[in-house]
Amino acid sequence: MRKRRFHILLQFATLLLPFLAASQTVPDSLEGLLQGPMHDTVRLHRYFDLVTANLKPNIAKSLQYADSATLLSQQLKDERLTQLSGYHHGVAYRFAGKYSKAMEHLGAYRAFCEAKKDKAGLANALFQMAFIQDMQGDKEMSLSTYQKALSINRELGNRKAEAEALSSMGEVFQGMNQHEKAAALRLEAVNILEALKDTVALGNAYNNLGNTYRHLKDFDKAELYYQKDYELAKRTGDEFAMGYALHHLGRIFRLKKQYERAEQLLLESLAIRRKLGHKTEIVYSLNGLAQMYNDQKRHREALGLAKEALELCRSENIRSQEVNVLSLLSEANYGLGEYKESMDLYLRRTELRDSLMDVETTNQMAEMDARYQASEKDKALKISELENQGRKLQIAWLVALTIALAALAGVIFFGLKNRMRANHRIAEQQDTLRQQEIRQLEQANQLTALSAMLEGQEQERSRIAADLHDSLGGLLASIKSHFNAAPPPNADNDIFEKTNAMLDGASTEVRRISHNMMPRALSLSGLKGAIEDLAQDLERQGLSCQLELIGLDDLPLEPARSVMVYRIVQELTHNAVKHAQASHLLLQAIRHEGRLTLLVEDDGKGFEVGAARLKKGLGLSSVESRVQFLNGEIEWDSVQGQGTTVSVTMPING
Amino acid sequence: MDQISGFAIFSKLVANFGQLTADFMIKILITDDHQLVIDGIQLILDEADDFQCVGTANSGERALELLATTPADVLLLDINMPGMDGLETCRRVRAAFPSVKILMLSMLREGSLVKLLLNEGASGYLLKNAGKDEVLEAIRKVHRGERALGAEVLDIFLQPESEKKRLMTSPFPSLSRREKQVLQLIVDEKTTQEIADELFISFGTVETHRRNILMKLNARNTAGLVKAAIEYKLLD
Numbered sequence: 001m002r003k004r005r006f007h008i009l010l011q012f013a014t015l016l017l018p019f020l021a022a023s024q025t026v027p028d029s030l031e032g033l034l035q036g037p038m039h040d041t042v043r044l045h046r047y048f049d050l051v052t053a054n055l056k057p058n059i060a061k062s063l064q065y066a067d068s069a070t071l072l073s074q075q076l077k078d079e080r081l082t083q084l085s086g087y088h089h090g091v092a093y094r095f096a097g098k099y100s101k102a103m104e105h106l107g108a109y110r111a112f113c114e115a116k117k118d119k120a121g122l123a124n125a126l127f128q129m130a131f132i133q134d135m136q137g138d139k140e141m142s143l144s145t146y147q148k149a150l151s152i153n154r155e156l157g158n159r160k161a162e163a164e165a166l167s168s169m170g171e172v173f174q175g176m177n178q179h180e181k182a183a184a185l186r187l188e189a190v191n192i193l194e195a196l197k198d199t200v201a202l203g204n205a206y207n208n209l210g211n212t213y214r215h216l217k218d219f220d221k222a223e224l225y226y227q228k229d230y231e232l233a234k235r236t237g238d239e240f241a242m243g244y245a246l247h248h249l250g251r252i253f254r255l256k257k258q259y260e261r262a263e264q265l266l267l268e269s270l271a272i273r274r275k276l277g278h279k280t281e282i283v284y285s286l287n288g289l290a291q292m293y294n295d296q297k298r299h300r301e302a303l304g305l306a307k308e309a310l311e312l313c314r315s316e317n318i319r320s321q322e323v324n325v326l327s328l329l330s331e332a333n334y335g336l337g338e339y340k341e342s343m344d345l346y347l348r349r350t351e352l353r354d355s356l357m358d359v360e361t362t363n364q365m366a367e368m369d370a371r372y373q374a375s376e377k378d379k380a381l382k383i384s385e386l387e388n389q390g391r392k393l394q395i396a397w398l399v400a401l402t403i404a405l406a407a408l409a410g411v412i413f414f415g416l417k418n419r420m421r422a423n424h425r426i427a428e429q430q431d432t433l434r435q436q437e438i439r440q441l442e443q444a445n446q447l448t449a450l451s452a453m454l455e456g457q458e459q460e461r462s463r464i465a466a467d468l469h470d471s472l473g474g475l476l477a478s479i480k481s482h483f484n485a486a487p488p489p490n491a492d493n494d495i496f497e498k499t500n501a502m503l504d505g506a507s508t509e510v511r512r513i514s515h516n517m518m519p520r521a522l523s524l525s526g527l528k529g530a531i532e533d534l535a536q537d538l539e540r541q542g543l544s545c546q547l548e549l550i551g552l553d554d555l556p557l558e559p560a561r562s563v564m565v566y567r568i569v570q571e572l573t574h575n576a577v578k579h580a581q582a583s584h585l586l587l588q589a590i591r592h593e594g595r596l597t598l599l600v601e602d603d604g605k606g607f608e609v610g611a612a613r614l615k616k617g618l619g620l621s622s623v624e625s626r627v628q629f630l631n632g633e634i635e636w637d638s639v640q641g642q643g644t645t646v647s648v649t650m651p652i653n654g
Numbered sequence: 655m656d657q658i659s660g661f662a663i664f665s666k667l668v669a670n671f672g673q674l675t676a677d678f679m680i681k682i683l684i685t686d687d688h689q690l691v692i693d694g695i696q697l698i699l700d701e702a703d704d705f706q707c708v709g710t711a712n713s714g715e716r717a718l719e720l721l722a723t724t725p726a727d728v729l730l731l732d733i734n735m736p737g738m739d740g741l742e743t744c745r746r747v748r749a750a751f752p753s754v755k756i757l758m759l760s761m762l763r764e765g766s767l768v769k770l771l772l773n774e775g776a777s778g779y780l781l782k783n784a785g786k787d788e789v790l791e792a793i794r795k796v797h798r799g800e801r802a803l804g805a806e807v808l809d810i811f812l813q814p815e816s817e818k819k820r821l822m823t824s825p826f827p828s829l830s831r832r833e834k835q836v837l838q839l840i841v842d843e844k845t846t847q848e849i850a851d852e853l854f855i856s857f858g859t860v861e862t863h864r865r866n867i868l869m870k871l872n873a874r875n876t877a878g879l880v881k882a883a884i885e886y887k888l889l890d
Contacts (some may be wrong), residue, residue: 096726374839397854404856428785470734473761474688479783481694483813485701507783520734521764525743529766536765536810548827586828592869601830635859637832645830 046079051088055095062270066092083112087121091128105133123152123161134172138328142172155431159196163189169206170212178216180332186212190225203232203241210248214255223252243272243281247288254292262292279316283309287321290328298333306332323353393610427530451560451629458518458563463515473510476503517564527562527589528552531569535587538573544584557652564626565596565650571623572600572646580644581605591652598648606640669670679706680797685717685743686739686759687735689783695730695759698786703794714746721751728793733760733775734766741774748775755796765832766812768803778802827870830887836863838889841880 033046047069054062064360066089073085090105106129113121130145170185186209192203206229213222230245253262270285274498286309293302300359313322326349333342480503522530528549535547557565569587576582582602590597623646627634632650682705684692692710699705709724710716715738717729729747733740744756757778758771768779777796780789784804792802803811829837832853839849846864850857868874871882883889 298723319784326845401854401856404858405850409858467733470688471763472783474691477761478688478690478694480700480783481691481786485697507761507781511763515764519764521766524733524739525764525766525770529764529770533764533766542773546828551825565839586830588827590827590870597866597869599830630877635862637830637855639831643831645832 005063012101023083039071039538041081042075044069044076044085046489047072048084051092058094059096061090062092068629071297079112079370080116083109084121087125087128090125094128097135099136102132103129111332111367119152119156123149123165123461124155125157126152127165128163129179130172131163131168134168134175139176144173160198160201161193163192163196163205164203165190166209174212174215179212183209183212183216184513190312190506197230199236203229203236203238206232207241207244207248207487212250214248214252219256220254223249224253239272239276240278240281243269243276243278243285244273247281247285247468251293254288254295259296263289266292269297277314280318280321283312283316283318283321283325285311287324287328290325292331294335295337301333301334302328318360319356320518321355323349326352335644348491386409397610449623454626454629455560458560459565462518465514466516468510469514469520473507473514476507479503480507488552491506518563522562522566523559525610527555527557527565531587534566534569534573538577538585543577543582543601546584546586548586548588548590550589555591555596555652557596561630564600568623568648569598570598571626572598576600576602576604576644580606582643594652598645599645601643602637603643606638606642606644608640609636612636679704680728680793681706681708681726682730682793683709683711683717683720683754684730685711685714685725685735686730686732687741688713688732691732695789698789701786702790707789707811714740714743714798717743717850718746718750721747721754726754727755727797730757730759730793733762733771734760741771744774746775755799757792757796757802759784763806765811768807768810772801778804779807779849780804783805790809806886816829826872826882826886830866833863833867833870834889836860837867837883838878840864840867840876841889 019021023131032427034050035044038046039300042282043470047065050065051062053461054065063293066322069085070089073081076082087109088384090102090109093099093102093105096102110122110125110129113119113125126145126149130142130149132418133139133142133145146165146169148171150162153159153161166185166189168181169485170189173182186205190202190205190209193205206225209226210222210229213219214223220567226248228247230242230249233241233245247267248260250265250269253259253265256262266285266289270282270289271280273285288310290302290305293299293305306325310322310329312318313325326345328480330342330345330349333339333345398600442523480500483499517529519533521533531549531552532547535545538545553563569589573587576585581600582604586599586601587602588597588599590599624634626652627648630648630650632648634646634648636646637646670812682699684695684707685693686692689712690818692712693719696707696710699707708726709720713719714731714735717731718764721729731743731747738746740758740760744758747754747756749875755778757780758776759780760767761782763781764853764863771779777799778792778801780802784792784806788804792804795802832855835853836849837850844852846857846860850860855862867879871879871888873879873882
C-alpha cells in the first residue's frame with residue numbers, strides 16, 4: 001500500500017474517506033490470514049496489520065479491527081499490548097477524522113511510552129498527534145510535536161521515520177503557505193530516502209516535493225521530481241503511482257502552456273487509471289484534461305469529458321469532485337456561448353459547494369463540541385485530583401519513601417549487573433552522557449537567568465540602600481546639628497525636645513531600612529560580622545539566639561555569593577520569628593573542607609513542609625532559588641509543635 | 655633699659671598669646687563626603703571655645719593629603735564614603751600619623767563595625783545623630799587618650815553577648831534535634847536503614863546527618879561518635 005494515496009487524500013481528508021471503499025482494493029490476502037486457529041498474540045498482531053492496511057481503503061473496517069484488537073488485548077491482560085491497541089485505535093480514529101477520540105488514545109499511548117522509556121513508540125505517538133494538531137489548525141503546536149518526533153528518530157537512527165517527520169513538517173509549512181521552508185524540509189527527506197533506497201517512501205517524497213515546487217511556481221524543478229517519481233514507479237511497476245506521476249507531469253506542462261505534451265501525459269494517465277478502474281482518479285484525470293481543453297478553448301471536447309466525469313461522480317457519489325466538474329461544465333458552456341446553461345451550472349455548483357461546506361461545518365462543530373466536553377471532563381478531573389492531593393499527601397510521603405528505597409535497591413542491583421556487562425553498556429552510557437549534557441546545559445541556562453535576576457536584585461537593593469543611607473541619612477543628621485546649634489528663638493523646651501526625638505526616630509528608621517536592604521557590615525566586616533549583627537538584632541527583639549560561627553574568618557567568598565548566604569540566613573531567621581513565633585534560635589555556620597554548612601533551628605510552631613512547598617509561601621521559594629544560585633542543597637525538617645530545622649550546605653567556591 | 659626689656663617681654667608675650675592659646679586648643683579635621691554634615695559639625699564646634707577646626711575634607715584621600723601639611727589632634731571620620739572608605743582611611747591615618755586620634759562619626763550602628771573600627775585603631779565611635787554635648791565630650795575624651803563611645807553605641811555592647819553567655823558544655827558545635835536523634839540511634843547500635851525507618855526519613859538523609867555529626871564532633875568513625883557522645887554527655 002503506497003503512502004502516496006494518503007498524502008493526496010489529505011487535501012480532501014474528511015470528505016473523501018467514506019467514498020473510498022469503492023475505489024480501492026481491500027487487502028483480502030491479509031484477511032485470509034485470520035482464518036484458522038492461532039495464538040492470541042499472533043491474532044492480535046494480525047488485527048493490527050489489518051487496521052493499518054484498511055486505513056485508506058476502508059476506514060470503517062479499520063475501526064472494526066481496532067475494536068477487535070482492543071477487546072482481545074484486554075482479555076490478554078497485557079498492558080503493553082492494550083496500549084498498543086489503543087495506539088492503533090487512535091490512528092484509525094485519526095483517519096476517520098475523529099480527532100478528539102484519536103488524541104485521547106494517542107495521548108495515553110504517549111504517556112505510556114514516556115513512562116516505559118519506549119522511544120520508538122513515543123516517536124510514533126508524537127508523529128500521529130502532530131498530524132492531528134495540524135488538521136485542527138494548531139500549526140505551531142504541530143510543528144513542535146513533529147520536531148520532537150524528529151529528534152527522537154534522529155537519536156534512534158531511524159532514518160525512514162526521520163524522513164517521514166521531515167516530510168510531514170513540510171506538509172505543515174505548505175499549509176501555512178511557507179513553501180520555501182516546505183521545499184527545504186522535503187528535499188532533506190528526499191535525500192535521506194534516496195540514500196535508503198526506500199522506493200515506496202521515496203516515490204511519495206518525490207511527489208510531495210514536486211507539489212511544493214509547483215506551489216512555488218518553480219515548474220522546472222517540479223517537473224524534475226515528478227519525472228523522478230514516474231521513473232521510479234515505472235521501475236517498480238506501480239501503475240497507481242504512475243497514474244499520479246503522469247497526471248502531475250501533465251498539469252505542469254499545462255501550466256507551462258506546453259499543451260501538446262500535457263495532453264499526451266494526461267491521456268496516458270487516464271488510460272492507466274481506466275485500466276485500473278479507480279473511479280476517483282479517473283475523475284481527476286477527466287477534470288485535468290477538461291480544464292486544459294477549456295484553457296485551449298477546445299470547449300466542446302472539454303464538455304464531453306466533464307459530462308463523463310459528472311456521471312461518474314453521481315454514480316460513485318464522489319461529491320467533492322462534483323463541484324469541480326460543475327465548474328468545468330459551466331466554463332465550457334460559457335465558451336460555447338450557452339450562457340443560460342452556464343449560469344445554471346454555476347448556480348448548481350455554488351449550491352453544492354455550500355451544502356458540502358455545511359456538512360463540513362457541521363462536522364467541525366461536532367468535533368469542537370466533543371473537544372469542549374473532553375476538556376470540561378478534564379477540568380473536573382483535575383479539580384477532584386487537587387482535592388484528593390491534600391489527603392493523599394501523607395500517604396504519598398510514605399509511598400515516596402518506599403519508592404525511593406526500592407529505587408535505591410534497584411540501582412544497586414543494576415549497578416552490579418551492569419558491571420558484569422560493561423562492554424555492552426558503553427553505547428548506552430554515551431547516550432546517557434549526552435542527555436545529561438543537554439540537561440546540564442538547560443540547567444546552566446536556567447541558572448544563568450536565575451543568577452542574573454538575583455544579582456540584579458541585589459545590585460538594585462544596594463543602590464537604593466546607599467541612596468537612602470547617604471543622602472537622606474546625612475541630611476537628617478545635619479538638620480539635627482543645625483537645629484541644635486541654632487534653635488528657634490521662641491520655641492519652648494518641649495517642642496525642641498520633641499523635634500529632636502523625631503529627628504532621631506527618622507534617622508533610626510532610615511538606618512534600619514537601608515540596613516535591611518543591604519548591610520554595609522557585609523562588605524566591611526564580612527559575612528561573620530554581618531551574621532553576628534543579625535543575631536544581636538534578634539536578641540534585641542527579645543529572642544534567645546545561640547550563635548556558632550566556625551571558620552568564618554577570612555572566608556574566601558565572592559561578594560555576590562556572600563550576599564546570597566546572608567539573605568538565606570536573614571530569610572530563615574525572619575521565618576522563625578514572624579511565622580514560627582520561636583523564642584529560641586540556633587544559628588550555625590561551619591566551614592569544613594571547602595564547604596559551608598548553615599543550620600537554623602528554632603523551637604517555634606513548625607509547619608507542614610510539603611504543603612508549604614506547594615504553596616511556595618514562607619519565602620521558601622526565595623530561599624530555594626538562592627540555594628540553587630549557590631549550587632548548594634537545602635533540607636527542611638519541621639515537626640509541628642517542636643520546631644523547624646533548616647540546613648543548607650554549599651561549596652565555598654561556586 | 656629694664657623698662658624697655660620689660661616691655662619687650664610683655665609685648666612678646668602678647669604677640670605669642672594667640673599662638674599659645676591656639677596650642678591649648680584641640681585641632682580638629684572633619685572628613686565627610688556630605689558638605690552639609692561638615693557644616694553641621696562646624697556649627698557645634700563653634701559653640702565651644704576649646705576647639706579649632708583646622709580643615710575639612712570630602713574624602714579619605716583628601717584627609718590624608720591635608721594631614722601631611724596641617725597637623726591635627728583629632729580626626730572626625732565618616733565610614734560610608736565613595737572612594738576610600740572610613741575603614742581604609744582609619745588604617746592609613748593610624749600608620750602614617752599615629753599621634754592623630756580618630757573619632758568615627760557614622761550613621762551605621764552595627765556592632766561588628768564598631769568592633770572592627772576600634773580594632774583598627776579608632777579611639778571612639780559616635781552616631782551622627784548624637785547630641786551636641788555628646789559630640790563635644792567625645793572629642794575631649796579621645797584627645798585625652800580615652801575611649802569614647804556614644805550612648806547608643808554603648809547600648810549595643812551592653813546587650814548580653816549570646817556567644818559568651820552560653821555555658822560551654824562541649825567543645826563542639828551544637829547538634830540539631832534531628833542530629834541528636836540520629837546520634838542516639840547510632841549509639842543504640844542501629845543501622846542506617848533502621849534509623850531511616852524509625853525516623854521516617856530517607857536512607858540518604860540519615861547518611862547526610864551521620865556525615866555532619868562526624869564533622870561536628872571531629873570524629874573519624876562511629877566509635878569516635880559514640881565516645882564523644884558519652885564523654886561530653888551530648889545525649890540527654
